[in-house]
Amino acid sequence: MRVTLASQPAEPGRENEDFAAAAPGAAVLLDGAGVAEAETGCTHGVAWFSATLGGLLLSTITTHPARPLAECLADAINAVRTLHEDVCDLVHRASPTSTVVAVRAGAGALEYLVLGDSTLLLADRDGKATAITDKRLDEVGRRLRGPVDELPTGSPEHAAALAEYRDTLAGHRNRSGGFWIAGPDAHAAEQALTGVVPLELLASVTLLSDGATRLVERFEITTWQETLAVLSSSGPGELIRRVRGAEAGDPEGRRWPRGKACDDATALHWVLPL
Incomplete structure (x- = not known):
């Protein structure tokens, strides 16, 4: 195996x-x-x-x-x-x-x-890549997070809107019609x-983890096929390095609105025997 x-982690320390x-x-x-x-x-x-x-x-x-x-x-x-x-x-x-x-x-x-x-x-x-993701949280989040995405990531106003969004989101957790x-x-x-x-x-x-899928899911600057190529050639560490590079280029979430400027990112790649 x-x-x-x-x-x-999202931030050192x-x-x-x-x-x-x-x-x-x-x-x-x-x-x-x-x-x-x-x-x-x-x-x-x-x-x-x-x-x-x-x-x-x-x-x-x-x-x-x-x-x-x-x-x-x-x-x-x-x-x-x-x-x-x-x-x-x-x-x-x-x-x-x-x-x-x-x-x-x-x-x-x-x-x-x-x-x-x-x-x-x-x-x-x-070599075809197929992603299996539970989209129910994303679907609920899209309905609720509009005020968050309109504000600069990390600003006091963004933090307040994010806290309200998370509190509202919790009301949809583990129930029919939610996630x-x-x-x-x-x-x-x-x-x-x-x-x-x-x-x-x-x-x-x-x-x-969703922190490691940001290049595809959140930023939409690459594909699952390209992600697989990076994993196969350079490994999970390189994938996370590229995510961090994209995050660093948009620290206030102007290009890519998001709750956290950086997120914990994890990738486990298991190559099966031929």
């Missing part, structure tokens, strides 16, 4: 709320959702939540190879809940949540699960996108 991985890891025949990536220094009701924090959930999920999907990925995720969510429900306020409006991407190879097929706005990028033997993400309630796992792809068709599998 040949895996390369790169992960970088800040905690990275992304988590990614691999085990023989399996990999997971999580992007924790939170606001730096904001009250969440959790004494542990967002990075703890995404890393703990990710570690437990990877353990579950490898030790129970016949159990569906959605059920493994529900088990992991419940396990994390038991670890901190006695000391943390899990009904807090801003209780930590996380996107989830998980893959597992076995019996000639790759199983996958995607929940939230992280991305699974599949490359076939002919779904891993948090205190294991029922969210039932809403994940899942599927199976024959392994013989695949050349590589890549797991990406």
Whole structure:
């Protein structure tokens, strides 16, 4: 199993709320959702939540190879809940949540699960790239974030509008007509996108947090095919370097309106044997 991985926090010295890891025949990536220094009701924090959930999920999907990925995720969510429900306020409006991407190879097929706005990028033997992304958060966000995108990123006015947007967005979390993400309630796992792809068709599998997909999804200056070429030739670290270069060229979000000038960025690239 040949895996390369790169992960970088939004800013030097800040905690990275992304988590990614691999085990023989399996990999997971999580992007924790939170606001730096904001009250969440959790004494542990967002990075703890995404890393703990990710570690437990990877353990579950490898030790129970016949159990569906959605059920493994529900088990992991419940396990994390038991670890901190006695000391943390899990009904807090801003209780930590996380996107989830998980893959597992076995019996000639790759199983996958995607929940939230992280991305699974599949490359076939002919070099074609197919991205699997849960678009429900983006669809809700587009309806709500107009006032945020009209203001310079990082300005006091932008920060105030962003806080109001996030508070409103929380009201659409894990409910019909809104979007779904891993948090205190294991029922969210039932809403994940899942599927199976024959392994013989695949050349590589890549797991990406939304901070690593900005060149395609947010900035629209490259394609999934070009992203795959960078990953294959230069690796995940080069992809993140290019994202940082684009972000640095538009620090106030004038060209590309966004909530954060920079975001945690993680890419895990798994090359499958011929």
